[in-house]
Each structure stands twice: as structure tokens, then as C-alpha cells.
Amino acid sequence: MSVTNVLDVKDLTVNYDNLPAVDNISFDVKQGDCLGIIGPNGAGKTTLFRAILGLQPYSGNIKLFGYEDSKYDSIVPLIGYVPQKVTFEPNFPATVYDVVSMGLISDKRIVQGVKLIQQCDCCWNRIYQSIEKNDDKITQALHTVGLESLRNRRIGELSGGELQRVFIAKALVKDPLLLILDEPVASVDVESQTKFYNVIKTINEQNNITIIWSSHDLDAISKYANRVACMNKKIFFHGEKEKFFSDKELLKMYTESSMQMHMHNHEH
Amino acid sequence: MILEALSYGFMQKALIAGIAVGLICSFMGTFLVLRRYSLFGDGIAHVAFGGISVGLFLGVFPLWTAFIVSIFGGLGLQKLRQSTKISGDSAVAVVLVSGLAVGVILVSSSGGFSVDLFSFLFGSILLISQEDTIMILALSAGIIATLTILQKQFLHLTFNEEQAKLAGMRTTLLNYAFVVLASITVVTSMRLVGILLISALIVIPNITAMQFGKGFKKTVFISMSISVISVVSGILVSYFLNVAPSGTIVVIAVGILVGTLLLKSTGLLGKIDIKNPSKLTHNS
Numbered sequence: 056m057s058v059t060n061v062l063d064v065k066d067l068t069v070n071y072d073n074l075p076a077v078d079n080i081s082f083d084v085k086q087g088d089c090l091g092i093i094g095p096n097g098a099g100k101t102t103l104f105r106a107i108l109g110l111q112p113y114s115g116n117i118k119l120f121g122y123e124d125s126k127y128d129s130i131v132p133l134i135g136y137v138p139q140k141v142t143f144e145p146n147f148p149a150t151v152y153d154v155v156s157m158g159l160i161s162d163k164r165i166v167q168g169v170k171l172i173q174q175c176d177c178c179w180n181r182i183y184q185s186i187e188k189n190d191d192k193i194t195q196a197l198h199t200v201g202l203e204s205l206r207n208r209r210i211g212e213l214s215g216g217e218l219q220r221v222f223i224a225k226a227l228v229k230d231p232l233l234l235i236l237d238e239p240v241a242s243v244d245v246e247s248q249t250k251f252y253n254v255i256k257t258i259n260e261q262n263n264i265t266i267i268w269s270s271h272d273l274d275a276i277s278k279y280a281n282r283v284a285c286m287n288k289k290i291f292f293h294g295e296k297e298k299f300f301s302d303k304e305l306l307k308m309y310t311e312s313s314m315q316m317h318m319h320n321h322e323h
Numbered sequence: 324m325i326l327e328a329l330s331y332g333f334m335q336k337a338l339i340a341g342i343a344v345g346l347i348c349s350f351m352g353t354f355l356v357l358r359r360y361s362l363f364g365d366g367i368a369h370v371a372f373g374g375i376s377v378g379l380f381l382g383v384f385p386l387w388t389a390f391i392v393s394i395f396g397g398l399g400l401q402k403l404r405q406s407t408k409i410s411g412d413s414a415v416a417v418v419l420v421s422g423l424a425v426g427v428i429l430v431s432s433s434g435g436f437s438v439d440l441f442s443f444l445f446g447s448i449l450l451i452s453q454e455d456t457i458m459i460l461a462l463s464a465g466i467i468a469t470l471t472i473l474q475k476q477f478l479h480l481t482f483n484e485e486q487a488k489l490a491g492m493r494t495t496l497l498n499y500a501f502v503v504l505a506s507i508t509v510v511t512s513m514r515l516v517g518i519l520l521i522s523a524l525i526v527i528p529n530i531t532a533m534q535f536g537k538g539f540k541k542t543v544f545i546s547m548s549i550s551v552i553s554v555v556s557g558i559l560v561s562y563f564l565n566v567a568p569s570g571t572i573v574v575i576a577v578g579i580l581v582g583t584l585l586l587k588s589t590g591l592l593g594k595i596d597i598k599n600p601s602k603l604t605h606n607s
Contacts, residue, residue: 108489132491143482144357146533148542157479158490209536229490 059121061086061233061265062107067115069102075288076102079115082284082293084233084267089259091280091296092269093309098287100269101139104235108136120232135226135234135264137219139241145211151221152206155193158225196224199262200254216240216247223254227264234258236268240275252279273309285309328562336456337448337568341554343463344512345524349532349550350470351508352525353543354501356533357481359411363400363502364525366415367509368518370396370422374510375443376429385443386458389510396422397506401498446517446569448558455514462511469504477501478539515554516569523573524550531580534587549579 062084069077077099084090094100105111107119108131116123119130135158197203200220205213210221219239226234236255240248256279259266270276276283276296283299285292292298292305299305328334348364355363374392378385396418403414430440442450451459470477479487480497488494509521516524532546557572564571586592 110485110489128491131489134489136486136489138485141483141486146536147357147482148353148533148537148539149478149482150538153478153539154482157475157482157486207538209538211536 060084060118061088061120062267063116063118063121064103064107065116065118067103067106067113067117069099069106069111069113071102077106077113078288080286080290082290084265084282086265087259087263088282089255089266089280090268090282090284091276092267092284092286093271093273093276094269094286095271100286101237103286104136104138104237104267104269107235108134133229133232135223135229135231137222137226137234137236137239139237139239141218141222143210147211149210150207151197151202151210151213151224152193154210154221155196155224155228156189158196158228159189159192192228192230193224196228199227199258200224201250214247216243216251219243219251220254223251227258231264234264234266234268236266238269238271240270240272248275255279273306324563325559328559333449334558334562336451336453337558338555340451340456340459341448341515341558341572342551343460344515345528345550345554346547347463347466347508348512348521348524349528349546350467350543351505352529353532353539353546354477354481355505355525356529360415360505361526362412362415362419362522363397363505364509364522366400366419366422367393367397367506368513368521369419369426371510371513372443372518373422373425373429375440376426376433379440380429380433386510389443389513390507392422393506393510394503397502398499401502405495405498442517443513444518445567446513446515446520448515448568449562451514459511459514462507466504466508466511473497473500516572520569520573523576524554527573527576527580528553531576531583534583534592549576553579 060083064083065081067077067080068075080103092100092103102111106113107117119134122130194203194206197206200223202217202220202224205217210218213221223234223236223239239255240251243251252275255266255268258264268280277300280296282294283292283296284290285299285305291308292302329338352364355361371389371393373396374389375385377383377392378388381388400414400418403409403417404411409417476487476492476497479490479492480494480501484494487497509525512521512524528546528550529542531549532542535542535545537545553572553576557575558568560566560575561568561571583592
């Protein structure tokens, strides 16, 4: 039986005003991967994620679980996506519990998506337990991210790190098949970052959820990812983490392109 | 004295209809305020004015034409926001003046302002008939039931539209359902406080409730309570003082808001336990 990848990206290009933000990239993600996408600011990481989720027009080919975008309506709800920043009214009258419960999707939707994925030739053996009680699911998700004690706290009163964990819990509560995290620790202090990465590791290893996350922190990628994609509009490397970190040329190229981008950003 | 007031049929009808309207305005208003559609009520009510004028001009029951024209106005407003780069408040302004302009033209060509039109402009809760009361009750029950069924979807949509879309919600359809429901709420409620004051019932109890800093369900509950208290006490006070009920209801709602803001500024508000309002908690 052939194995279907969780994600296949082929010749993907996204242009803003005729300038490429993502330039003809191809890579794949296998089930159980924890893929760290590394690249400087403006490298097109967020644009890539938005294209994968069907929020951004593109040219090229993207397949999720072997399916192209015509089936997105059924598959995207099974993906947990945590954007770099979620904007909401500061006085929004919602508790941590309220926000996490928004992540629950209707059983009908889950069944549609799972049926589709199981029909395809993918390695998915999972039988969906969708009848679990919603409250238990929310409690479990809050436990995974270590926020049980804050369940009744209003979201406007949380710190940046706590908020990020709330949104991870919101993404986790629907038992996602794939979790996409866009620079998840960008606004989080160092101590919370370690906690956060440990949560990611647990989700990937114990819950067997495929994860794609972006960062420009080489250290974190070397510690917590098992595969690496290095991009700056184009993909310079895609493969095993060890290979990336043992290749001095690649590391040098990444650091230089990162520096150039940094200087470019400062000039503007 | 209050019992004597309550023994009158017109007072009973006014209170029953008033409570129903208070509940729908505050429930719908929670979403409207959070989506920064605070003046949506005003916009739609002015479109309803156009609709009423159409009804009076054609000699049809004006409330029905108001419903039809307002729903189209709401859908037009949503379309304007979605397909052009016109911002929410500007879109409301366009729809508001369009409705008003059509209304003024039709009113002038049908011989000027009538008593009927005045009752829609300033509310006429004490004059409503039994049929009106039944219609308000039926529509309110429908609105509350729909909002209860769709509240999770509307909450997600209000919180972050893109996230709601990624969760598999049909956001375009939900947005249209939202404006239709909001338009029906506005037109149903117009008899109570009138076209000119309808926004007060949608906005004020909600911004007051949000000062308490609670979760969604508690905020909706507080908002509904404030709304019902304002309506009931407003109708009773206006009866005893022989003043306009619509204005009295709004002045009481504003009074509660000011009181809440004062309590908040003194730090007392955060200490009130909603489940047990008489006790002050010590852990906050």
C-alpha cells in the first residue's frame, strides 16, 4: 500500500503585486513529522501557511492528505492552525474555556473529513472517537498546555505566552490531524518558550500529531524539530535535521541571507 | 400604586412586549457591539423609516414593508462591506441616509407626517394592540431560539472571522443570516423606543455588562437583566410621571451605565460576585 503524505507542495508560487513572496517551492510532510520551517522575517513563511490553508491565492499544487483544494472544506477543519497573532477586541467577554470550546467543530464536519481521508490511501489507521464529551475534550486540551487553573480567566487578562497556549489548546481540542504553528513564541519570554516547546514535543511524540512550525530561532529548531525546511522565498534545504546542522555551507548561507534580510528591513 | 398600574390592560401588554424586546435587543446587541456594528441598529431603523413610508404611501400595513425593506437594507449593508473597501461605519452611513431620503420623499408626496409615523419615530409602547403584542412575542421567541442555536457560530465569527472560516464554518452565509436576524430584531423593537432611540437598547446594556469583565454567558445574562430592568422601570416611571416611555427607558439604561462606570472606577465592581451579588469576594 502506498503511503500518502500529510502534505505535498509542488511548484508553489505566491505573488504580491507581481513580486514573489513564495517562489516556486516544493516539499512534503510525512505523518508524525515535526517540521521546523526556518527563515528570516519576510521569507514567506506565513504566506506559505496561508496558501496551504486555502486563505491565499497561489499557483502550483498543494495536496493535503492526497487531496487538492476542491476538498478543502472538509479537510481544513481537521487542521489546527495557530497564527502568529490572533487579533480580538481587548474587552471581549470570553473566558479561556469559551475560546477553547470554539475549537470544537460539529461531528458532521469531522465525519466528512475523516471519511475522505480514510478513503484515500493514506497511512491513517486512526478511528475517530468523536463522541467523547466536549467538556472532557476541553479539559484535556487545557491540561496538555498546562492552563487548567486559568479556565475561567477572561482572555483579555492573559499574558502573551498564556494566550499562545490558549490558541494551541483551541487547535488541539478538535484532535487535529495536522498542527500548523506560525512563529509560536514570537511574543513569549524565554522561560515560557521552553515550556511551550515541551508542549509541542509532547503533542508530536505522545499524541502522534504531525506538526509544522515556523521560527527564525536555529537553537529551537535544532532541539525540537526532526525535519527542517530552510526558506527565504525559495527553499534552500528540506530534509533531516542532522543533515542541515552538519552542513556548514548551508548554515553559513542561512545566516548570511538572514543578515541581509535583517539589514534590508532596517533600511526601510 | 404599582398594582393599580399593572391592572390596566395597556400596561400589561406594554410590559410583556417591552420585556421581550429588551431580551432580543440585548442578546443580539452583544454580537453587534463586539463586531463594531453598534450603529447598525440606527442604520437599519432609518431604512425601516423608508419602509414604513412605503407602506403608508401604498396603503399597506407599514410594519410589513418595514420588515422587507430593512432586511434588504441589512443585506445591502453586508454586501457593501464585503465587496468594496468601504468601512463598516461608512457603509452604515450610506444605508442610513438612503433609507431616510426615500422616506422623506414618500412622506412629503403623501401629505406630510402623520400620527402613525410619529409613533414609529418615537415609540408607542403604551398604544400597542393585542395583535402587535402577539407578533412581538412570536418574533422574539423566534429570534431568541435562532440566536441560542447559532450562538457558538456567531461567537466564533465575532471573535475572529478567519479562524471561524478555518473551523469549517460557512462564514459568508452566517454573515448574511446575522444581518437578517439583526434587521428583524431592530424592526420588531421599533415600537418600544422608536426609530430614533433603538440603538440605545442594543448598545447600552451591553457596554454596561462588559464592564463586569465576565465570560460570554454571564455577560449576556447581565446585559439581558439590565435591559429588562431598564424597560420595566422605564415604563412604570413614565406612567407615574406622565412622560414619554421611550426616553425614560433610555435615560434609566444610561443611568445604570454611569453607575456601573462609577463603581468600576472606585474598584468596587470587580469585587461583586455575580452568582451571589450581595457578597463581596475576597480573592480578587
